[in-house]
Structures are given as C-alpha cells and as structure tokens.
Amino acid sequence: MAASTPESKPAERVGGSGRKPEPQSDEPGFKALFHAWLESHRASLIDSLKRLGKQPIGSFFTCLVMAVALSLPMGLALLLDNIERLGGSWQRAAQISLYMELDVRNEAGTALREQIADWPDVADAAWVSREQALEEFQQLSGLGEALRELPDNPLPGVIVVTPREIDRAKLESLRQQLAELPGVEQAQLDLVWVERLSAILKLGDRFVFGLTLLLVATLLLVIGNTIRLHIENRRTEIEVVKLVGGTDGYVRRPFLYMGALYGLGAGLLAWLLLAYGLGWLNEAVVRLAGLYGSDFALAGVPGEDGLSLVLGAILLGYIGAWLAVARHLSELAPR
Template sequence: MSASKMPTPQPAERVGAAPRNKVVDRPADDPDFRTLFHAWLESHRASLVDSLRRLGRQPVGSFFTCLVMAVALSLPMGLSLLLDNIERLGGSWQRAAQISLFLELSANDRDGQALSEQIAAMDDVAAVDWISREQALDEFQQLSGLGQALKELPENPLPGVVLVTPREVDKAKLESLRQRLAELPKVEQAQLDLVWVERLTAILKLGDRFVFGLSVLLVLALLLVIGNTIRLHIENRRAEIEVIKLVGGTDGYVRRPFLYMGALYGFGAGIFAWLLLAFGLDWLNDAVVRLAGLYGSDFALGGVPSADGFYLLLGAVLLGYIGAWLAVARHLSELAPR
C-alpha cells in the first residue's frame, strides 16, 4: 500500500473516557438570558450602592432634606387622622341625626317595646332607644327645674319616645326613613333635625376638601423639593455624566442612580413622617385625655394604623421617584458631551 493511501492517524481514545461532546461556539454578540439578567441586576445593585454612598457622604444635608419632606407628608395625614378621631367623639356622628318618634298618649310600655324591636330589625337602623312616659317626665323635671310644679299636674302630659339612630348620615335617606317610621302604628309624630344634618354634612365635606387641597399643594411642593435636590446632584456630576455619555452610556444608565436617590429620599421621608405622626398624636393625646376626663368621657386619640403608615411610606417613595425622574428628564438633554 502506497504512502498516499495510508489512513490519517487519529488520536487514541482513553479507555473508559466519556464521549466527547461537540462544542458549538455561541456568537460573541448573542449572550443568553441568564447573562443579560445577571448584568441587569448587577447594574441596579451598583446604582443603589452608589446612591447610598453619595447620600452617606452628606449626612446633614440628606437628613434635613428628608425632614422637610417628612413635615410636608405628615401634615395632610395628621389632619386626616384627626378628622377620623373627631368622628368617634361622643360615640359617632350618627347620634347627631337621631329621629325622635313621639308615640300616642294611649301607647303603653308594651307597645313602645314592641315598636322598638320592630324598628331595630330594619337594615338602615343602627340603634334604637325606648324612653317611657315616666322616664321622660323625670328627665324633664331634672332639666327644667320645674319639678314641684309638674308634680301638681293631674296626669303625665309627656308621651313615650323612641330614639332611632340611622346607619348613614345622608339627607335623602334620612328623610325617607323618617317618612317610613311616621307611618308605623302608635306613632303620633316623627321628628328629624335636618338643619343639623346639613350642617354636619357641610362640616365633613369642608374638612375633606381642605385635606385634599392641602395634600395637592404639599405634593407639588415635595416634587419641587426633590426635583431641586436631584438637580444639584446632577450639576455636581455633570463632567462625569458627559464622560459616560461620550463612551456610549445610555440615558437609562445615566438616569438610574438619580432615580434610586429620589426613592431613597422618599423612603427616609416616609419613615420620619410616620415617626412624627406617632409621637405627635401620642403627645397630643395626653391633653385630650385630660380634657375628656373633665367631661366624664373616656375618649382618646387613636394612633397611626399600620395600613395608613404603609401607604404613607409607599406614597413617599413614589413621590421621590417621580420627582427624580422629572428632574433628570428635564436636564438629560443638556448633558450631551461637548
């Protein structure tokens, strides 16, 4: 056999070795999903650490920025919590809208109890109180100061009264309920102070609108504060940002650290606002308890509910993020490399 027809020698296989897998080279410009995701996480981690480090280098300025934001956040939340506590004062606001049912003089205690049980079974009724003729006369004697003169009367002129407390303070619903109650047997007259109900509704609406308007103004102020703060950070890093954009850095890469910085400002402000509300309500509660005790009441202010505190913290973070995004979006076009 000639040398030209000799088979090309192959490398020997080691006995017991695993079969060789054919390696397929992946193009350099086609990274897999895991690599991309890891790079994305690493970029966000680096931006977060960098933002924390820069805030830590200016502890006094960062503290006062968060404190100013916290005061602005705590004002509307504190007023809202105070309104909620005022609604609980004396039991409930529904007590101010009671419907008084004056029964016929011929109605006895059994009729009054039966009527009270019938009314209490209605869906739009929260509570029912029965005042007999004798109880009404005793209360009138104590409050009017005419006790001796009333004893000279041949008979009790006062009727039995059923006090109905509705579930909702709404003028239309209260008037509908009053008309239904007036048609019940043994009821002589159904009386409702609609003027007080209208005043009560107006006071509640005024409080809600005031809190809403104050919240809008303070949210705008917070956006201005966080926007101006981020703008100062951008100016301090202008040269660095221009170099990053010169070597191909994207707008998202440039924007990311400032967004984390705004969110961190919001998080710190939310924590401070929560603490301010908790300590403020606790400090105010001492005076409220003493005042309520003078009137024989055990009323006390409630603290900050956990759900409200969490929403306050979440809202503060979102406000910081939005304010930072607006500030960077406004100045990003000016950060082109020269």
C-alpha cells in the same frame, strides 16, 4: 518505484479529533445578562448610599423638609377622621323621635317598640316611658321642684328609632311611615346638625385634597432641585461616562436610586412625626374628654396608612428624580 503517499486530510492531522469544530456564539446568555443587570443596579444603589452618607446633615435636612410636607396633609386627614368618630355614629345622630299620645300605656309602647325594631330599615328602637321622660327632664332642666307641683305628668312616652342608613329621602319616608302608626302623636326627625357636620367634614376633605396637591408639587420641586445639584456636582464624571459609551439609562440609574432613598427617609420621618404628634396631642384630648365624662381618645396612625405614606414618598422621590434627570440629560452630552 516509490509508493505514493495519500494526501493528508484535515481530520487526520496529528492531534485532530476527526470532527468539525462547532461554531462559538459570542452573544452572552440570559443568565449572564440578568446577572450583569442585577450587578449594575446593586452598584448604583451602593454608590447612592455612599454619596448620601458623605453628606449626612444635608441629606437629613432634605428628608426632614420632605417629611414635614408629607405629614401635614395626612395629619389633617387623621384629625378629620377622629372628628367624624367623635361626632358619633351617623345612625345615632339621625334618630327619629316618636312622641306617643298621652293615653298610651307602657305595655302598648313596649309592644310597638318591638314591632318597629323588626323593620328592615331600623337598626334599633328604644322605649322611654312617661315617668322616665319626666325624670330626665327634671334632671336636665333643673326645674325638679316646680315640676313636682304639677297635678299630672305632661310629658308623653317616646320611642327613639335609630335608622340603618343615613339618606335624607329614605329617612323622610321612614318618618312618614312611623308617623302613621297607631298611638303616635308626632314623629320628629332633626338632621340639621348632622348635615352641618357632614358639610364641614366635606369641606375639610376638599381642603386636605387641595393641600395634598400643593405639597406634592412642592415635594417634586424639592427633590428635583436636590437631584439637579447632584447632577451638577458630577457633570464631568457623567460626560466621561457618556463619552465612553454609557447609555442614558446607566447615567440615570444612580440618581433614581438617590431620589427613592430620599423618599424612603422622608416617609419614615413623616410616620415618626405623625405618631409622636398625635400621641402628644392625645394627652390634652383625653384630659378634655374626661371633663365631659367621655373616654374618647385620638386614634394613632394605622399601619396601612403608614406603609402607604412610605411607599408614596418613595414613589414621589423616584418621580422627582426622573423628571430632574430627564430635563438635564440632554445637557450632559460630552463636549
């Protein structure tokens, strides 16, 4: 009688491991997805650089036009800052002059100056004696010989007070307090030219702000039109990419990098134009200031402002490219 053979089990087949196979996951891991994302951005960046490099003259002049538009408002803003610095500190521009009575001696004037200098609202105080005032008046007026014929010195001693804060209401209150001090004949505060200069500077700030808005709109139009031309040149390629399943983000990415690269080039050129322009203008300013006995010189472009200019240009290029692609993306459907 033949022995019965047991039925073979799947785990007992030749070459079997005796364990059930683990299910395989077809979804890629986070590392693979992140690597693919980086590779896609790298490829888009390199492609944009190559396309700009194939048209160096056109790309340069596009960046140059953007650079001129960027440098105008920042150049005006830097000039306004230098004008404000040229006007001197606001504290010294709004000094309060205390004209003392004629019988106040130098010792009393010096003591009163020290007392005023300790006030919390006062930054500095200087005593000008009657003799010093007469000497300065003789030099400035050109009437030295005539003034020497006078029997007595008609000029009083003066305490020049420099306030800590420029505020019309606070300055008027400080002037009234100083006018009530013993020995003070008159306290004079002249803020007319300070207010005029402040009004001119505020007008300049508004003008620069309005000009900046106009030029930003112009930059968006320039970069948008440039990207639109690139889109038209690659219309067939884009339609094929979308036909095989390319997403809008994949299609948009190279143009966004191109806009950012245009902005980077424009920002660096604008920084260079501003640095060269201010340096060229500074030679004439230093020569003119030297004729007036001043060592004033134009300040260059601060590093922080230059970096802000470059980053702002990159952002404008990116936004302009985004708007251009978003407008024409619906027209790029495969036919």
